[in-house]
Amino acid sequence: MSTMDPEDLEDLIEDIESETNEEMHDRFVGEYPIRISGLTNRFGTQTVHDDLALDVRRGEILGVVGGSGTGKSVLMRSIIGLQRPQEGCIEVFGRDIIAAEPDEEIGVRSRWGVLFQGGALFSTLTVGENVMVPLKQFYPELSPELMREIARYKVQLSGLPEEAVNKYPSELSGGMKKRAGLARALALDPELLFLDEPTAGLDPIGAAKFDELTREMADTMGLTVFLITHDLDSLYAICDRVAVLADRQVIAVGTIPELLEMDHPWIQEYFNGPRSRAAMDSHSRANPRADAADTGIDSTRAGGA
Numbered sequence: 001m002s003t004m005d006p007e008d009l010e011d012l013i014e015d016i017e018s019e020t021n022e023e024m025h026d027r028f029v030g031e032y033p034i035r036i037s038g039l040t041n042r043f044g045t046q047t048v049h050d051d052l053a054l055d056v057r058r059g060e061i062l063g064v065v066g067g068s069g070t071g072k073s074v075l076m077r078s079i080i081g082l083q084r085p086q087e088g089c090i091e092v093f094g095r096d097i098i099a100a101e102p103d104e105e106i107g108v109r110s111r112w113g114v115l116f117q118g119g120a121l122f123s124t125l126t127v128g129e130n131v132m133v134p135l136k137q138f139y140p141e142l143s144p145e146l147m148r149e150i151a152r153y154k155v156q157l158s159g160l161p162e163e164a165v166n167k168y169p170s171e172l173s174g175g176m177k178k179r180a181g182l183a184r185a186l187a188l189d190p191e192l193l194f195l196d197e198p199t200a201g202l203d204p205i206g207a208a209k210f211d212e213l214t215r216e217m218a219d220t221m222g223l224t225v226f227l228i229t230h231d232l233d234s235l236y237a238i239c240d241r242v243a244v245l246a247d248r249q250v251i252a253v254g255t256i257p258e259l260l261e262m263d264h265p266w267i268q269e270y271f272n273g274p275r276s277r278a279a280m281d282s283h284s285r286a287n288p289r290a291d292a293a294d295t296g297i298d299s300t301r302a303g304g305a
Protein backbone atom coordinates (compact mmCIF):
# COMPACT_ATOMS: atom_id res chain seq x y z
CA MET A 1 0.00 0.00 0.00
CA SER A 2 1.42 3.40 -0.91
CA THR A 3 1.51 6.03 1.79
CA MET A 4 1.27 9.76 1.42
CA ASP A 5 4.54 11.66 1.66
CA PRO A 6 4.56 13.99 4.73
CA GLU A 7 5.34 16.95 2.45
CA ASP A 8 2.34 16.10 0.28
CA LEU A 9 0.27 15.95 3.44
CA GLU A 10 1.43 19.42 4.50
CA ASP A 11 0.58 20.70 1.02
CA LEU A 12 -2.85 19.11 1.34
CA ILE A 13 -3.48 20.84 4.68
CA GLU A 14 -2.29 24.16 3.22
CA ASP A 15 -4.64 23.66 0.28
CA ILE A 16 -7.53 23.08 2.67
CA GLU A 17 -6.69 26.16 4.72
CA SER A 18 -6.35 28.38 1.67
CA GLU A 19 -9.56 27.06 0.14
CA THR A 20 -11.49 27.53 3.36
CA ASN A 21 -9.86 30.96 3.88
CA GLU A 22 -9.20 30.22 7.52
CA GLU A 23 -6.75 28.56 9.82
CA MET A 24 -7.87 25.20 11.07
CA HIS A 25 -9.18 25.68 14.63
CA ASP A 26 -6.76 25.37 17.54
CA ARG A 27 -6.65 21.94 19.03
CA PHE A 28 -8.05 21.46 22.51
CA VAL A 29 -5.29 21.67 25.13
CA GLY A 30 -7.31 21.18 28.33
CA GLU A 31 -7.17 18.01 30.37
CA TYR A 32 -10.68 16.72 29.65
CA PRO A 33 -12.17 17.03 26.15
CA ILE A 34 -15.36 15.45 27.52
CA ARG A 35 -16.85 16.29 30.93
CA ILE A 36 -20.25 14.94 31.93
CA SER A 37 -22.10 15.60 35.16
CA GLY A 38 -25.60 15.05 36.48
CA LEU A 39 -26.70 13.30 33.27
CA THR A 40 -30.22 11.87 33.24
CA ASN A 41 -31.75 10.12 30.23
CA ARG A 42 -35.26 8.71 30.34
CA PHE A 43 -37.45 6.99 27.77
CA GLY A 44 -41.04 7.07 29.08
CA THR A 45 -40.89 5.44 32.48
CA GLN A 46 -37.49 3.84 31.84
CA THR A 47 -34.56 5.71 33.37
CA VAL A 48 -31.39 4.79 31.50
CA HIS A 49 -29.01 7.24 33.20
CA ASP A 50 -29.49 8.89 36.57
CA ASP A 51 -27.01 11.56 37.73
CA LEU A 52 -24.24 10.01 35.63
CA ALA A 53 -20.78 11.60 35.68
CA LEU A 54 -17.73 10.91 33.53
CA ASP A 55 -14.56 12.77 32.55
CA VAL A 56 -12.57 11.62 29.52
CA ARG A 57 -8.87 12.54 29.51
CA ARG A 58 -7.21 14.07 26.49
CA GLY A 59 -5.23 11.54 24.46
CA GLU A 60 -6.59 8.44 26.13
CA ILE A 61 -8.43 5.48 24.69
CA LEU A 62 -11.30 5.05 27.10
CA GLY A 63 -13.09 1.71 26.89
CA VAL A 64 -16.78 1.88 27.84
CA VAL A 65 -18.28 -1.37 29.04
CA GLY A 66 -21.48 -2.52 30.69
CA GLY A 67 -24.16 -5.15 30.30
CA SER A 68 -26.54 -5.01 27.35
CA GLY A 69 -28.99 -2.16 27.67
CA THR A 70 -27.03 -0.26 30.34
CA GLY A 71 -26.99 2.80 28.10
CA LYS A 72 -23.56 2.87 26.45
CA SER A 73 -24.90 3.89 23.05
CA VAL A 74 -27.36 6.36 24.59
CA LEU A 75 -24.41 7.92 26.42
CA MET A 76 -22.45 8.25 23.19
CA ARG A 77 -25.48 9.68 21.38
CA SER A 78 -25.93 12.21 24.19
CA ILE A 79 -22.32 13.39 23.86
CA ILE A 80 -22.59 13.84 20.10
CA GLY A 81 -25.93 15.60 20.34
CA LEU A 82 -28.17 12.90 18.85
CA GLN A 83 -29.97 12.36 22.14
CA ARG A 84 -31.22 15.24 24.25
CA PRO A 85 -30.94 14.36 27.95
CA GLN A 86 -33.59 15.37 30.49
CA GLU A 87 -30.94 16.80 32.80
CA GLY A 88 -27.23 17.30 33.11
CA CYS A 89 -24.25 19.03 31.61
CA ILE A 90 -22.06 17.70 28.81
CA GLU A 91 -18.99 19.73 27.98
CA VAL A 92 -17.07 18.88 24.83
CA PHE A 93 -13.84 20.85 24.33
CA GLY A 94 -14.97 23.03 27.21
CA ARG A 95 -18.33 23.96 25.64
CA ASP A 96 -21.70 22.92 27.00
CA ILE A 97 -23.07 21.15 23.97
CA ILE A 98 -26.60 20.82 25.34
CA ALA A 99 -26.91 24.58 25.66
CA ALA A 100 -24.87 25.35 22.53
CA GLU A 101 -26.30 27.55 19.78
CA PRO A 102 -26.59 25.74 16.42
CA ASP A 103 -23.56 27.60 14.97
CA GLU A 104 -21.40 26.76 17.94
CA GLU A 105 -22.59 23.16 17.88
CA ILE A 106 -21.59 22.81 14.23
CA GLY A 107 -18.09 24.06 15.09
CA VAL A 108 -17.76 21.38 17.76
CA ARG A 109 -19.26 18.67 15.57
CA SER A 110 -16.57 19.12 12.96
CA ARG A 111 -14.00 18.20 15.59
CA TRP A 112 -15.18 14.66 16.22
CA GLY A 113 -15.62 11.56 14.12
CA VAL A 114 -18.02 8.70 14.76
CA LEU A 115 -17.95 5.08 13.70
CA PHE A 116 -21.42 3.70 14.34
CA GLN A 117 -22.15 0.02 14.81
CA GLY A 118 -22.08 -1.67 11.40
CA GLY A 119 -20.32 1.29 9.78
CA ALA A 120 -23.57 3.09 8.84
CA LEU A 121 -22.31 3.76 5.31
CA PHE A 122 -24.61 5.17 2.64
CA SER A 123 -25.22 2.14 0.44
CA THR A 124 -25.77 4.16 -2.74
CA LEU A 125 -22.45 5.98 -2.42
CA THR A 126 -18.97 4.61 -3.03
CA VAL A 127 -16.48 4.49 -0.18
CA GLY A 128 -14.81 7.66 -1.45
CA GLU A 129 -18.17 9.44 -1.72
CA ASN A 130 -19.05 8.31 1.80
CA VAL A 131 -15.83 9.87 3.10
CA MET A 132 -16.66 13.06 1.20
CA VAL A 133 -20.06 13.45 2.93
CA PRO A 134 -18.68 15.21 6.06
CA LEU A 135 -16.28 17.23 3.89
CA LYS A 136 -19.18 18.52 1.80
CA GLN A 137 -21.19 19.22 4.94
CA PHE A 138 -18.53 21.15 6.83
CA TYR A 139 -16.26 22.47 4.06
CA PRO A 140 -18.52 22.95 1.02
CA GLU A 141 -16.04 25.48 -0.37
CA LEU A 142 -13.40 22.79 -1.01
CA SER A 143 -12.93 21.89 -4.66
CA PRO A 144 -14.23 18.45 -5.74
CA GLU A 145 -10.69 17.53 -6.73
CA LEU A 146 -9.30 18.30 -3.27
CA MET A 147 -12.19 16.43 -1.63
CA ARG A 148 -11.39 13.37 -3.73
CA GLU A 149 -7.73 13.66 -2.77
CA ILE A 150 -8.57 13.85 0.95
CA ALA A 151 -10.96 10.89 0.60
CA ARG A 152 -8.25 8.81 -1.09
CA TYR A 153 -5.83 9.69 1.70
CA LYS A 154 -8.30 8.75 4.47
CA VAL A 155 -9.12 5.46 2.78
CA GLN A 156 -5.42 4.69 2.64
CA LEU A 157 -4.96 5.73 6.28
CA SER A 158 -7.67 3.29 7.31
CA GLY A 159 -5.76 0.40 5.82
CA LEU A 160 -7.98 -0.18 2.80
CA PRO A 161 -6.49 -0.83 -0.64
CA GLU A 162 -6.57 2.19 -2.95
CA GLU A 163 -9.15 0.62 -5.27
CA ALA A 164 -11.64 0.44 -2.37
CA VAL A 165 -12.32 4.14 -2.87
CA ASN A 166 -14.52 3.36 -5.88
CA LYS A 167 -16.34 0.39 -4.38
CA TYR A 168 -19.85 0.35 -2.96
CA PRO A 169 -20.43 -0.90 0.61
CA SER A 170 -22.14 -4.04 -0.76
CA GLU A 171 -18.85 -4.98 -2.42
CA LEU A 172 -16.91 -4.90 0.87
CA SER A 173 -16.35 -7.49 3.59
CA GLY A 174 -17.48 -6.71 7.15
CA GLY A 175 -13.95 -5.72 8.17
CA MET A 176 -13.55 -3.48 5.12
CA LYS A 177 -16.87 -1.78 5.89
CA LYS A 178 -15.59 -0.96 9.37
CA ARG A 179 -12.42 0.50 7.88
CA ALA A 180 -14.46 2.51 5.39
CA GLY A 181 -16.58 3.80 8.30
CA LEU A 182 -13.35 4.70 10.06
CA ALA A 183 -12.09 6.55 6.98
CA ARG A 184 -15.28 8.61 7.02
CA ALA A 185 -14.94 9.22 10.78
CA LEU A 186 -11.42 10.54 10.13
CA ALA A 187 -12.47 12.76 7.22
CA LEU A 188 -12.28 16.00 9.18
CA ASP A 189 -9.07 15.22 11.10
CA PRO A 190 -10.98 14.88 14.36
CA GLU A 191 -9.57 15.34 17.83
CA LEU A 192 -12.16 12.99 19.28
CA LEU A 193 -13.11 9.62 17.85
CA PHE A 194 -16.22 7.69 18.92
CA LEU A 195 -16.21 4.00 18.11
CA ASP A 196 -19.33 1.93 18.84
CA GLU A 197 -18.37 -1.74 18.98
CA PRO A 198 -15.88 -1.50 16.12
CA THR A 199 -14.68 -5.10 16.37
CA ALA A 200 -18.11 -6.73 16.71
CA GLY A 201 -18.55 -9.33 13.99
CA LEU A 202 -14.88 -9.34 12.97
CA ASP A 203 -12.78 -12.50 13.07
CA PRO A 204 -10.08 -12.43 15.81
CA ILE A 205 -7.29 -11.52 13.38
CA GLY A 206 -9.33 -8.74 11.78
CA ALA A 207 -10.33 -7.50 15.24
CA ALA A 208 -6.71 -7.45 16.45
CA LYS A 209 -5.66 -5.53 13.33
CA PHE A 210 -8.43 -3.02 13.85
CA ASP A 211 -7.30 -2.60 17.48
CA GLU A 212 -3.72 -2.00 16.35
CA LEU A 213 -4.86 0.58 13.84
CA THR A 214 -6.90 2.38 16.51
CA ARG A 215 -3.96 2.47 18.91
CA GLU A 216 -1.56 3.62 16.21
CA MET A 217 -3.86 6.40 15.08
CA ALA A 218 -4.54 7.54 18.64
CA ASP A 219 -0.78 7.74 19.26
CA THR A 220 0.24 9.38 16.00
CA MET A 221 -2.70 11.74 15.62
CA GLY A 222 -3.12 12.59 19.30
CA LEU A 223 -6.72 11.38 19.24
CA THR A 224 -8.91 10.90 22.26
CA VAL A 225 -10.98 7.75 21.71
CA PHE A 226 -14.34 6.86 23.29
CA LEU A 227 -14.59 3.15 22.58
CA ILE A 228 -17.76 1.22 23.38
CA THR A 229 -16.93 -2.45 23.30
CA HIS A 230 -17.81 -5.91 24.53
CA ASP A 231 -14.45 -7.15 23.25
CA LEU A 232 -12.27 -8.05 26.21
CA ASP A 233 -9.23 -8.40 23.97
CA SER A 234 -9.62 -4.76 22.87
CA LEU A 235 -9.83 -3.64 26.49
CA TYR A 236 -6.58 -5.36 27.38
CA ALA A 237 -4.78 -4.55 24.16
CA ILE A 238 -5.45 -0.85 23.61
CA CYS A 239 -7.45 0.86 26.36
CA ASP A 240 -5.72 3.22 28.78
CA ARG A 241 -8.72 3.21 31.12
CA VAL A 242 -12.10 1.57 31.22
CA ALA A 243 -15.42 3.11 32.34
CA VAL A 244 -18.03 0.70 33.65
CA LEU A 245 -21.75 1.44 33.25
CA ALA A 246 -24.13 -0.22 35.67
CA ASP A 247 -27.04 0.83 37.85
CA ARG A 248 -27.72 3.84 35.54
CA GLN A 249 -24.33 5.40 36.30
CA VAL A 250 -20.65 5.11 35.56
CA ILE A 251 -19.82 3.07 38.64
CA ALA A 252 -16.05 2.99 38.09
CA VAL A 253 -13.33 4.35 35.81
CA GLY A 254 -9.75 3.17 35.91
CA THR A 255 -7.09 0.90 34.54
CA ILE A 256 -7.99 -2.79 34.52
CA PRO A 257 -5.74 -3.52 37.53
CA GLU A 258 -7.53 -0.72 39.38
CA LEU A 259 -10.93 -2.15 38.44
CA LEU A 260 -9.85 -5.61 39.57
CA GLU A 261 -9.37 -4.15 43.04
CA MET A 262 -13.05 -3.20 43.27
CA ASP A 263 -15.55 -5.59 44.71
CA HIS A 264 -18.62 -4.62 42.70
CA PRO A 265 -20.21 -7.95 41.65
CA TRP A 266 -20.56 -7.04 37.94
CA ILE A 267 -16.95 -5.83 37.74
CA GLN A 268 -15.68 -8.95 39.45
CA GLU A 269 -17.76 -11.23 37.25
CA TYR A 270 -16.70 -9.39 34.11
CA PHE A 271 -12.99 -8.89 34.75
CA ASN A 272 -12.38 -12.01 36.82
CA GLY A 273 -14.51 -14.33 34.70
CA PRO A 274 -12.92 -17.03 32.53
CA ARG A 275 -13.17 -15.01 29.30
CA SER A 276 -11.46 -12.02 30.85
CA ARG A 277 -8.72 -14.20 32.31
CA ALA A 278 -8.15 -15.76 28.90
CA ALA A 279 -7.96 -12.31 27.26
CA MET A 280 -5.54 -11.08 29.93
CA ASP A 281 -3.45 -14.20 29.56
CA SER A 282 -3.21 -13.88 25.81
CA HIS A 283 -2.35 -10.19 26.13
CA SER A 284 0.43 -11.02 28.63
CA ARG A 285 1.82 -13.66 26.25
CA ALA A 286 1.69 -11.27 23.30
CA ASN A 287 3.37 -8.52 25.36
CA PRO A 288 5.83 -10.24 27.66
CA ARG A 289 7.26 -6.88 28.71
CA ALA A 290 3.85 -5.80 30.02
CA ASP A 291 4.29 -7.98 33.06
CA ALA A 292 3.13 -7.53 36.61
CA ALA A 293 5.88 -4.96 37.32
CA ASP A 294 4.57 -2.63 34.58
CA THR A 295 0.85 -3.11 34.80
CA GLY A 296 0.13 -4.30 38.29
CA ILE A 297 -1.58 -7.33 36.76
CA ASP A 298 -0.91 -10.57 38.54
CA SER A 299 -0.43 -12.64 35.41
CA THR A 300 -0.26 -15.93 37.32
CA ARG A 301 -3.69 -15.31 38.74
CA ALA A 302 -4.82 -13.88 35.41
CA GLY A 303 -3.73 -16.99 33.60
CA GLY A 304 -5.99 -18.98 35.90
CA ALA A 305 -3.25 -21.55 36.53
Ligand SMILES: Nc1ncnc2c1ncn2[C@@H]1O[C@H](COP(=O)(O)OP(=O)(O)OP(=O)(O)O)[C@@H](O)[C@H]1O
Nearest residue numbers: 043046048066067068069070071072073074075230
Ligand atom coordinates in the same frame (compact mmCIF):
# COMPACT_ATOMS: atom_id res chain seq x y z
N1 LIG B 1 -34.81 5.93 21.09
C1 LIG B 1 -35.11 5.13 22.11
N2 LIG B 1 -36.38 5.02 22.54
C2 LIG B 1 -36.70 4.24 23.60
N3 LIG B 1 -35.80 3.51 24.29
C3 LIG B 1 -34.53 3.58 23.91
C4 LIG B 1 -34.10 4.38 22.80
N4 LIG B 1 -32.77 4.27 22.66
C5 LIG B 1 -32.36 3.42 23.62
N5 LIG B 1 -33.41 3.00 24.36
C6 LIG B 1 -33.33 2.09 25.51
O1 LIG B 1 -32.28 2.54 26.35
C7 LIG B 1 -31.62 1.43 26.92
C8 LIG B 1 -30.14 1.57 26.67
O2 LIG B 1 -29.88 1.38 25.28
P1 LIG B 1 -28.42 1.38 24.67
O3 LIG B 1 -28.58 1.10 23.23
O4 LIG B 1 -27.71 2.60 25.07
O5 LIG B 1 -27.76 0.14 25.41
P2 LIG B 1 -26.30 -0.43 25.27
O6 LIG B 1 -25.67 -0.41 26.61
O7 LIG B 1 -25.58 0.29 24.18
O8 LIG B 1 -26.62 -1.94 24.87
P3 LIG B 1 -25.87 -2.99 23.90
O9 LIG B 1 -24.61 -3.35 24.63
O10 LIG B 1 -26.82 -4.13 23.84
O11 LIG B 1 -25.63 -2.33 22.58
C9 LIG B 1 -32.23 0.18 26.31
O12 LIG B 1 -33.15 -0.37 27.23
C10 LIG B 1 -32.94 0.68 25.09
O13 LIG B 1 -34.05 -0.08 24.79
